[in-house]
Structures are given as C-alpha cells and as structure tokens.
Amino acid sequence: MQFGVWAPQAQQVDVVVDGGTVAMERSGSPREGWWTAEVAGAGHGTRYAFRLDGGDERPDPRSGWQPDGVHGASAVADPATFRWSDEGWTGRDARGAVFYELHVGTFTPEGTFAAAAAKLDHLVDLGVDVVEVLPVSSWDGEHNWGYDGVAPYAVHHAYGGPEAFAAFVDACHARGLAVALDCVYNHLGPSGNYLAEFGPYFTDKHETPWGAAVNLDDSGSVEVRRWIVDNALRWFRDFHVDALRLDAVHALVDDSETHVLAQLADETAALSRELGRPLSLVAESDLNDAVMVTPTGRGGFGMTAQWDDDVHHALHAWLTGERQGYYGDFGSPEVLKTTFEEAFFHAGRFSTFRGEVWGKAVDRDAVRGGAFLGYVQTHDQVGNRATGERIGHLLSEPRLAAGAALYLLGPFTPMLFMGEEWNASTPWQFFTSFPDPELGRAVSEGRRSEFGDHGWDAEDVPDPQDPATRERSVLRWDEVGQEAHARVLEWYRRLIALRRAEPDLRDDDLRAVRVDVLGNALVLHRGAFRVVVALGGGADVPVGGAPVEVVAAHPAAPAPELLGEGVRLTGEGVAVVRVA
DSSP states (O other), X not given: OEEEEEOTTOSOEEEEETTEEEEOEEOOTTSTTEEEEEOTTOOTTOEEEEEETTOOEEOOTTOSOOTTOTTSOEEOOOGGGOOOOOTTOOOXXXXXXXXXXXXXXXXXXXXXXXXXXTTHHHXXXXXXXXXXXXXXXXXXXXXXXXXXOSEEEEEOGGGTHHHHHXXXXXXXXXTTOEEEEEEOOSOOOSSSOOHHHHSOOEEEEEEETTEEEEOSSSTTHHHHHHHHHHHHHHHHHHHOOOEEEETTGXXXXXXXSSOHHXXXXXXXXXHHHHHTSOOEEEEOOSSOOXXXXXXXXXXXXXXXEEEOHHHHHHHHHHHHOOXXXXXXXXXXXXXXXXXXXXXXXXXXXEETTTTEEEOOOOOTTTXXXXXXXXXXXXXXXXXXXXXXXXXXXXXXXXXXXXXXXHHHSSSSEEEEETTGGGTOSSOOOOOOOOSOHHHHHHHHHHHHHHHHTTTOOGGGSOOTTSHHHHHXXXXXXXXXXXXXXXXXXXXXXXXXXXXHHXXXXXXXXXXXXXXXXXXXXXXXXXXTEEEEEEOSSOEEEEOSSOEEEEEEEOTTSOOOEEOSSEEEEOSSEEEEEEEO
C-alpha cells in the first residue's frame, strides 16, 4: 500500500513500518509538500510512523487508529474491512429531528461503543431520531470529555477503536436512528499534538482561547483546510455518519475569500448527492447570526442548523431564577417570549455579559425554526458548572416538566442530554485522565482556581484527574424503573410521541409562533395546541380558544381543569391542551 504525509518543510522523510524504515519521495505539483512511499504487504492493522529529518518517530496527522495511544505508532484503518448491514438506510435530515447528546465514556459503566449499542432500544422507545456522539477523536489518557483530541482522524482506543464505531453506527441505522458526530476543528488538546512538526498547521496571525489559531488563511493553509474538510467527509463516507456537530465554529478564524465552513458545506452537499442520502452540518456558534444557516449561494456559511444557546438561557434562567454570568439578560417570561418567537434574544440587543450589542435579527420569512437546536441542558451547560448539576437537580419536578414541554413542543429542533429523560441523579462533571503528572496537576489546579474566583470552596470542586469524578458522572441505568424517574421518563416519551404524531407540533414556521405572558403563567401557541405553564402558584390561564381536551399533563402536579376559554392549573404545573 502507499503511505503519504504532508511535510512541506522537511528535507527528508522516512516511514517506519513494523520496525522497518523506508525512505519516502517528495511529490511535485500539484501535491507540493507531500511525501509518499509504497510498502508491500502493509494493510489493515499495520503499525507505522513517520520520521522527519532523522528525528523521533511521530504518528500520522491523518492516522485513523492509535491503538497504543496518541504518542505511539499509528495503525492502518482500512474502511473496506468494516462490516455493514445498512444498505437500506436512506438517511435523516437534521432539521426537526429529535437529537440525543451521548458521551460514550459515561453513557454506560463500560464506556464503550459496544456497551452503548446495547442501550439503543431505550432511545428508540423514547422517540429519538438522531444520536449525537460527543467527540471520539483520540486524546491522551483513557477518560475525557473528548474536546482534548489530538488525532482528529483516529477513533479513541478506549471506546473500541474505528471498527467499534462503525459497528455502533450500523446498529443505530438498523434501529432507524441517525448518527451525528461532534467534531473539534478549532483547537487541539495539550498532549500528543505533533502537527506543528509536520507543517504550518497553526498561525500566529490570529488568536483563540486556546492560543495560536488553526491555520485557515495563512501560508500553507490550502493543505490545512484540506486536512479538515477531508476529515469531515471521511466520517460521512467511511463511517456512514449522517451529521456532524462542529464545535465552537466562531473560533475558526478565517479571512479567506471562501470561509472554510462554506467550503465544507459545498463539498458536503456534493458528497450527499453522490451518496444519495442527506448529510447535515450542525454548528455550535455564539454569533447569533443566521448567516450561519444561510446557503452559500446566498452568501452564507451553508450550515444545516446551529445550536441556539439563547433558547437554553431563556428557559434555564426563567425556571431556576439564576442570573449570574451570561444569564444576566435572561430570566423574565418576556425574554423567553422574544426568544421563542424570534429565535435569538440577543439579535441586535445589548449583551451585558459581552458589554456590546450582539447578534442580528432572524429573517423569519427566510429561516425556519428547525434551523436552530433548542434545549434545556447540554454537556456544556451541565459539565461547566462547578459540581456538574443537571437542570433537574435545580428544579422541582413540575418545573422540569414545564421546561421539557416548552422545548420539545416548540418550533426548534429539540435536543436532550443523556439521562435528562429520566432526571438522572448522577451529575456530569468535568474529568480528564492525562498520564503526564505535571499536566494533570495543572488541569486540577486550574479548575479549582477558576471556580474559586467565583466563590466556590476549592475542596468542593471535583478534581478532574480523580477517577472518582468520571465514575460519579456515569449514568445509573437502574434508576430508569424507579418511581419518580419512571414518571419523568413517561412524560418525555409522551411529549416526543405528541410531537411526532401532530403536524402542528412539528411546524417550524417562526412566523406562526406566539407566546402569551400572563402574570405567573405562560402560553405557547402551536397551531391547535397550547402549552400552558404556571410558575409560583396556580392560575386560571386563558388560551385563546375553547379548550376541548387535555392531551398531556404531568402527574406530579394537580390535574388541570378545563374552563370556558382557558385552563386552571393548581400550583406549579404544565398542561398541553387542544383548542377548538
């Protein structure tokens, strides 16, 4: 087989294959800076590494498999060896689907793809459409959230490696579940990153929260962009993935004529036509600008959808009463109304957290609600709290039920965070397992210092490097059948089933969305349906029509009563009603 690597500044490159060294040849135009070598007998599983100018052996920047960790040799991962049974899979567009965010390492005690696959029937019964897997690209150590990856092409060995991931995707497709993969292109982790030795993968032209930016617009950027785009296309083509979630794309600083996101969008669209199934790109962006989901032909970045943190902030602050940090502008029912009707609250409004006017108004004639993911919690919003509390740990059950009803039956593409559906008792805390003791100590001290500055006692902040921190974060599946957890699970199943059954509840036309704020109550209008919420005490709530049926009411709250033109809720509660 042929080995190749981009190393434009090297004078000599060797590939070390199973202990033997083979000199590589420099390629000419149009593959400037590439080195290649043919090695007979190499194939799936063969260990190899590159040596630049007689230096130390380094793993392949495009390695698909790091079975001995990110500092060891790479191994050939031949997708032709994967066994597939999803020939009849026709794909699933991300917009309007029910997403489920899943971290492989804490979804089950085993923390593997095989163990996660054994729980997929639970997701089918829940009504999930898309399983969104947190990053799987290899990092240093066994346990990690996944955002410290340094080998973007390689599936983490502790999860089972590339073949296990392919088997997981195949198992999802067999159950009618699409798969989204979280990809991190804006930075690499702190240990095992050897890219700069190979070429100008980074540039001092721009700064990011993680230091020097990935080189998207400086000398040598054509091949760096190719490295990113080829990686994305590989997940679609070789692993049959249906969507990619792109981490913090606002940190992809690119002054090129064509932004790398637009390039990726166009090449993804071409591959979608080639494969004959929809392929989606979902961006995490804090820019609050619908240019992200505007087609490239109209000057946009061409993303299929984007995360909408304003939906989260509006719900979280209203339900919990928290106002610290970026929740400062949120919390009132009027802000929630604006966010649900306009997609963003900060849409040309002043952001006190940022200290400036932020975002742009969404053209609701051109952009539909399905282009925005709405949620009441995510891995970030849980794990970046000092002790990793879930939203259900902060709320009464009726309030949790109300938040779920609003976003699951709202105009946005809904997303759950694993365990939310049964109000899991386990936290989800920030954890790492870096083998380097100095790095581990720095991470631990940095985490405690960060929250100490916000008034937390350092001893109360979990040590990311302590194995118990990861263990506390593992879902407890024995809870699913327990009374209170089972009641929440049934509520989530009921809401998702309603969404699936009723076209009015899937309608994502933002122009048709209306929210009424009525004292301590709120009414979300969804065609013939109303989501009625009362916080802080009961209320007689007018619903803009004669209610004819209560289609869902959470059993932890007193049963709602139908009135002539409204609904009576006794105490805090939520009801979904149909009007004539």
